[in-house]
Amino acid sequence: MIAEISAIVAGVNMASNALKQAAASADDLSTIGSFLSKLGGAEVELARAQNQGGLNEADAIKAALARKQIAETMVAVKDAFVLSGNGALYQECMQEMANARKAKQEELARAAAKKKKLMTQIKQVALIALVCVFLVPAAVGALLAWLTNR
Secondary structure, eight states, rough: OHHHHHHHHHHHHHHHHHHHHHHHHOOOHHHHHHHHHHHHHHHHHHHHHHOOOOOHHHHHHHHHHHHHHHHHHHHHHOOOOOOOOOHHHHHHHHHHOOOHHHHHHHHHHHHHHHHHHHHOOOOOOHHHHIIIIIIHHHHHHHHHHHHTTT
16 A cells, blocks of 8 residues: 555656646746646545544554645646636536546446346355355255165
8 A cells, every 4th residue: 555655646746746837928828738637546545544444553654644635736737727718618628527536436346246246146056056065966866875775
Protein backbone atom coordinates (compact mmCIF):
# COMPACT_ATOMS: atom_id res chain seq x y z
CA MET A 1 0.00 0.00 0.00
CA ILE A 2 2.94 2.34 0.71
CA ALA A 3 4.22 2.11 -2.87
CA GLU A 4 0.69 2.62 -4.21
CA ILE A 5 0.11 5.80 -2.19
CA SER A 6 3.57 7.09 -3.11
CA ALA A 7 2.87 6.48 -6.80
CA ILE A 8 -0.47 8.26 -6.56
CA VAL A 9 1.12 11.21 -4.76
CA ALA A 10 3.88 11.40 -7.37
CA GLY A 11 1.25 11.42 -10.11
CA VAL A 12 -0.69 14.14 -8.33
CA ASN A 13 2.44 16.27 -7.98
CA MET A 14 3.32 15.86 -11.65
CA ALA A 15 -0.22 16.59 -12.87
CA SER A 16 -0.62 19.53 -10.48
CA ASN A 17 2.61 21.17 -11.62
CA ALA A 18 1.75 20.66 -15.27
CA LEU A 19 -1.76 22.01 -14.76
CA LYS A 20 -0.51 25.07 -12.92
CA GLN A 21 1.89 25.82 -15.77
CA ALA A 22 -0.83 25.29 -18.39
CA ALA A 23 -3.37 27.26 -16.36
CA ALA A 24 -0.93 30.15 -16.01
CA SER A 25 -0.76 30.55 -19.77
CA ALA A 26 -4.49 29.79 -20.22
CA ASP A 27 -4.04 29.84 -24.00
CA ASP A 28 -4.36 26.12 -24.72
CA LEU A 29 -7.03 24.47 -22.63
CA SER A 30 -6.81 21.25 -24.62
CA THR A 31 -3.51 20.41 -22.94
CA ILE A 32 -5.19 20.66 -19.58
CA GLY A 33 -7.57 17.77 -20.34
CA SER A 34 -5.07 14.94 -19.95
CA PHE A 35 -3.73 16.31 -16.69
CA LEU A 36 -7.26 16.90 -15.45
CA SER A 37 -8.13 13.26 -16.08
CA LYS A 38 -4.95 12.16 -14.29
CA LEU A 39 -5.95 14.22 -11.26
CA GLY A 40 -9.46 12.80 -11.35
CA GLY A 41 -8.06 9.29 -11.58
CA ALA A 42 -5.68 9.96 -8.71
CA GLU A 43 -8.56 11.25 -6.63
CA VAL A 44 -10.48 8.02 -7.26
CA GLU A 45 -7.43 5.88 -6.46
CA LEU A 46 -6.87 7.76 -3.20
CA ALA A 47 -10.49 7.21 -2.20
CA ARG A 48 -10.25 3.53 -3.12
CA ALA A 49 -7.05 3.08 -1.10
CA GLN A 50 -8.60 4.77 1.93
CA ASN A 51 -11.85 2.78 1.64
CA GLN A 52 -9.89 -0.46 1.58
CA GLY A 53 -8.31 0.55 4.85
CA GLY A 54 -4.94 -0.61 6.03
CA LEU A 55 -3.23 2.74 5.53
CA ASN A 56 -0.56 3.40 8.08
CA GLU A 57 -0.25 6.83 9.65
CA ALA A 58 2.29 8.13 7.13
CA ASP A 59 0.22 6.97 4.15
CA ALA A 60 -2.93 8.49 5.61
CA ILE A 61 -1.14 11.83 5.94
CA LYS A 62 0.21 11.57 2.38
CA ALA A 63 -3.29 10.79 1.13
CA ALA A 64 -4.80 13.76 2.98
CA LEU A 65 -2.13 16.12 1.63
CA ALA A 66 -2.61 14.76 -1.89
CA ARG A 67 -6.39 15.28 -1.64
CA LYS A 68 -5.77 18.88 -0.56
CA GLN A 69 -3.36 19.39 -3.46
CA ILE A 70 -5.89 17.94 -5.89
CA ALA A 71 -8.62 20.25 -4.56
CA GLU A 72 -6.38 23.32 -4.84
CA THR A 73 -5.27 22.39 -8.34
CA MET A 74 -8.85 21.79 -9.44
CA VAL A 75 -9.78 25.29 -8.20
CA ALA A 76 -6.86 26.75 -10.20
CA VAL A 77 -7.99 24.83 -13.30
CA LYS A 78 -11.56 26.00 -12.85
CA ASP A 79 -10.34 29.58 -12.54
CA ALA A 80 -8.29 29.18 -15.73
CA PHE A 81 -11.31 27.89 -17.61
CA VAL A 82 -13.55 30.67 -16.28
CA LEU A 83 -11.01 33.42 -16.96
CA SER A 84 -10.57 32.22 -20.52
CA GLY A 85 -14.34 32.31 -21.03
CA ASN A 86 -14.71 28.54 -20.98
CA GLY A 87 -16.59 28.03 -17.72
CA ALA A 88 -19.21 25.90 -19.47
CA LEU A 89 -16.42 23.73 -20.90
CA TYR A 90 -15.10 23.18 -17.39
CA GLN A 91 -18.55 22.08 -16.23
CA GLU A 92 -18.78 19.75 -19.23
CA CYS A 93 -15.37 18.27 -18.41
CA MET A 94 -16.40 17.71 -14.79
CA GLN A 95 -19.65 16.06 -15.93
CA GLU A 96 -17.75 13.77 -18.31
CA MET A 97 -15.31 12.83 -15.53
CA ALA A 98 -18.26 12.02 -13.26
CA ASN A 99 -19.85 9.94 -16.02
CA ALA A 100 -16.58 8.07 -16.57
CA ARG A 101 -16.26 7.37 -12.83
CA LYS A 102 -19.83 6.13 -12.67
CA ALA A 103 -19.26 3.88 -15.68
CA LYS A 104 -16.10 2.49 -14.11
CA GLN A 105 -17.90 1.82 -10.83
CA GLU A 106 -20.68 0.05 -12.71
CA GLU A 107 -18.09 -1.99 -14.60
CA LEU A 108 -16.39 -2.95 -11.33
CA ALA A 109 -19.76 -3.89 -9.83
CA ARG A 110 -20.55 -6.05 -12.87
CA ALA A 111 -17.14 -7.71 -12.61
CA ALA A 112 -17.70 -8.38 -8.90
CA ALA A 113 -21.14 -9.84 -9.60
CA LYS A 114 -19.70 -11.99 -12.37
CA LYS A 115 -16.96 -13.22 -10.06
CA LYS A 116 -19.52 -14.01 -7.37
CA LYS A 117 -21.66 -15.90 -9.87
CA LEU A 118 -18.61 -17.85 -11.05
CA MET A 119 -17.71 -18.78 -7.47
CA THR A 120 -21.28 -19.99 -6.91
CA GLN A 121 -21.08 -22.10 -10.05
CA ILE A 122 -17.72 -23.53 -8.99
CA LYS A 123 -19.18 -24.45 -5.60
CA GLN A 124 -22.13 -26.15 -7.29
CA VAL A 125 -19.86 -28.12 -9.63
CA ALA A 126 -17.66 -29.10 -6.69
CA LEU A 127 -20.72 -30.32 -4.77
CA ILE A 128 -21.89 -32.34 -7.76
CA ALA A 129 -18.40 -33.80 -8.17
CA LEU A 130 -18.32 -34.65 -4.47
CA VAL A 131 -21.66 -36.40 -4.75
CA CYS A 132 -20.49 -38.34 -7.79
CA VAL A 133 -17.18 -39.32 -6.24
CA PHE A 134 -18.50 -40.43 -2.84
CA LEU A 135 -22.23 -41.00 -2.81
CA VAL A 136 -22.64 -42.78 -6.15
CA PRO A 137 -19.96 -45.42 -5.39
CA ALA A 138 -21.36 -45.82 -1.87
CA ALA A 139 -24.87 -46.32 -3.24
CA VAL A 140 -23.63 -48.78 -5.86
CA GLY A 141 -21.65 -50.63 -3.20
CA ALA A 142 -24.66 -50.77 -0.89
CA LEU A 143 -26.84 -52.02 -3.73
CA LEU A 144 -24.31 -54.69 -4.66
CA ALA A 145 -23.99 -55.75 -1.02
CA TRP A 146 -27.75 -56.00 -0.70
CA LEU A 147 -28.03 -57.99 -3.95
CA THR A 148 -25.29 -60.43 -2.99
CA ASN A 149 -26.79 -61.07 0.45
CA ARG A 150 -30.19 -62.00 -0.93
